[in-house]
Amino acid sequence: MGKAPDPVRQPRPPPRGPRRGWILTAVVLLALALLAALLQSRPGSGAASAPAGHFVYYPDQLDKGSPYGKFPIPKDPFHFLPCTPATLPPPLDDDTPERTWAARFDPNPEHWSWANPRDDENGTMREDPYAGRGIFMCGYLDVPLDYTNKSDTRIARLAITKFQVSGLARVDDGAAHIYAGRKSERTIVIEPGGPGGSGTSYAWRFAQNITERFSDGKFDVLGWDPRGVNASLPAVACFPHDASRDHWSLLTSLHYAVAGSPRNQLELVDAMNAAVMRACWERHGDLGRFLGTGLVARDLEEIRIALGEDELTGYLVSYGTGIGQTYAAMFPNSVGRLILDGTEYVRDHRLRGGFGWTALDNATDAWDDGFLGECVNAGPEYCALAKPKDGKPVTLSGLKTRMDVLMASLASRPVAAYLPSSGPTLVTYSALVDSIYGAMYNARSWRALAQTLSELEDGNATLAALTLETSAWYYNPEAPCSPDPIPPSDYELGNLVICADSYDAPGRDDLDWWLSLWGNMTTKNWIAGNSRFYTVLPCRHFTTYWPQPAGVYRGDLNHTLKHPVLLIAETYDPATPLRNGRRLLQEMGTNARLIVHHGYGHSSRDTSACTERIAKAYILNGTLPDEQETDCYADEKPYLYGVKKTVGAAVLAKTQEPLEAWKEHLAELSFLDPRLRPGR
């Protein structure tokens, strides 16, 4: 291995360490207090009672360029600007990032991302089209790359997107309207999982839903891209072009069941993994040391401090629950109202291959009882696979046998197909099983999948081919190459996080052990086993390049927290089985409560009024059930979502176009498990 290039050029000014962060926060608060005092002494000012941590505007200081003044507001640790397409964090090699950033402020409110008007604000400021409307604010936060080494001045620059529910304060001439800044009393910090899921994208897509769901629209919602992810810098991609990654993916995604010689296939995939880890080293040097969950938890604490809130409020999902558990253990006195939904047990990350084999309990249950069982229950009107065969009604055992026959047939020979968009193509066992695994994350995709499998069974592979092609590649041959090429995907980031967390698990070199694990995992779970195995196998080569990742958390998870956390675990979760949530609860004891959410899919997306009620009371009021465990049941059944509410069959048919439904599903999947969802 050659000498590592310096992965992150040193920016100026030097980063804030945690202590400097405190000092800066104190300075900010002091400045705000002084400003507030100043305002109080001025007659006619309406902003006198702004509480600490809220920004206060005064026209004298502000550029009249926009009715809302000038952004970023001085000393705002997030440097927030109203989001526009230009508000991506400035590059790390920029010597004057704050100046570069400030120049990206677009003063025209018509270019900003406002939420829809809210009914309850009707009339208060009718002359202002943006009054009372939430707004998306974009910013960044610089954090130390290595919190454990004060002499390392490199930083990570985290991309931040905040949905501010009550919009912006307006600065009108004549001081008719001077408002205290519109920050809410608490901010719900969100993280969708992965590792590798983008919190900023999650905020764009779900922030308005999340603030309604958990706080009746009262609290702001903040998402961040964890270090290495998406718009945060440095971003981790180990291939220079997505097409280069795709070039190998057919070889490296072959399943155990169709591998011919599993040993030969393992040698090939393992060799490719060695090449990928080497490439990560060549492109990013020692960056791989600084991606583990322990450091991500410290970043989260920096976010809380920058928010100026005494305790963290959050909704963390999937792998995000691993960040949350680690955070709670490292910063027990900062824990406010934290929901961990789709709960993993982060201790499992410490085991060799643990992120993979501890996840397998229930994906096949979701297929058997859910995808097939609920299909039969819903009947042929709602599930294509329930249509009578040869004049006979469909039974569950009959349907199971049919699907076994279909999968066995694909394993022995793929089905040929033609698409105008891709030309000749194949429906393969490996690609179809990986898509089925993805579908188990979200029961709203099941109608489309049932339609696809039904047509495939009847000898028409067109829809199946279309379905598989939507997630076959990272490279999109139809995306325009100019003016700016799309940067390569950060796919490898997830592997580096998982591998950093398990770096000291013994016995990682033993290829025979991995071969045995592969067989065991696919035997235990034909849907999830292969995908999960390939996610952890690269760790065999991690310590070759990064033998000592920094800041990995190895302590207990049972610390006494300022407030108990609320865990939600699902009975049919294909990625974070209930068993893991229960094991976590066992360790956390009275520092946690668990909702056992009886429903399908990954995290509590199978909506239950009971879960919603408990979660809202917790986020809004801090109240929790007395019992350690509470059972909640999903309100509706798969295949029948919204059926009762729908007036006509025509409306129903319109919402169920299978390929569109599938694309919607893939968009959601990209947050929870980006590795299950190539293609953009």
Ligand SMILES: *[C@@H]1O[C@H](CO)[C@@H](O)[C@H](O)[C@H]1NC(C)=O
């Ligand atoms: C909102 O304003 C419109 C007139 O602009 C009025 O007709 C309507 O009743 C108002 N709605 C509410 C909820 O106040």
Ligand SMILES: *[C@@H]1O[C@H](CO)[C@@H](O)[C@H](O)[C@H]1NC(C)=O
């Ligand atoms: C700490 O950072 C300095 C400066 O980059 C570096 O020379 C030193 O090796 C680092 N120490 C450790 C233990 O990583």
Ligand SMILES: *[C@@H]1O[C@H](CO)[C@@H](O)[C@H](O)[C@H]1NC(C)=O
């Ligand atoms: C949030 O989204 C979910 C899933 O799409 C939906 O069931 C729920 O009704 C939404 N909640 C709110 C408050 O908008």
Ligand SMILES: *[C@@H]1O[C@H](CO)[C@@H](O)[C@H](O)[C@H]1NC(C)=O
């Ligand atoms: C990542 O960031 C870019 C901006 O560079 C954004 O357009 C994109 O939607 C983000 N999310 C994902 C999942 O790529």
Ligand SMILES: *[C@@H]1O[C@H](CO)[C@@H](O)[C@H](O)[C@H]1NC(C)=O
């Ligand atoms: C999930 O898997 C566990 C085994 O770990 C099993 O006991 C449980 O019944 C499964 N859940 C469902 C809903 O099938």
Ligand SMILES: *[C@@H]1O[C@H](CO)[C@@H](O)[C@H](O)[C@H]1NC(C)=O
């Ligand atoms: C095959 O399926 C596609 C997609 O559902 C459909 O458009 C096409 O008409 C079908 N072809 C035949 C011959 O049935």
Ligand SMILES: *[C@@H]1O[C@H](CO)[C@@H](O)[C@H](O)[C@H]1NC(C)=O
């Ligand atoms: C796979 O299963 C066999 C039989 O239960 C067991 O002996 C072996 O240790 C397992 N291998 C791994 C890597 O867990």
Ligand SMILES: *[C@@H]1O[C@H](CO)[C@@H](O)[C@H](O)[C@H]1NC(C)=O
């Ligand atoms: C946490 O659990 C460990 C055993 O794993 C025990 O030794 C320790 O006392 C516990 N700590 C607290 C605060 O309960």
Ligand SMILES: *[C@@H]1O[C@H](CO)[C@@H](O)[C@H](O)[C@H]1NC(C)=O
């Ligand atoms: C929060 O507490 C208030 C006052 O006790 C109560 O009126 C309200 O219903 C509670 N909200 C929720 C969501 O439980």
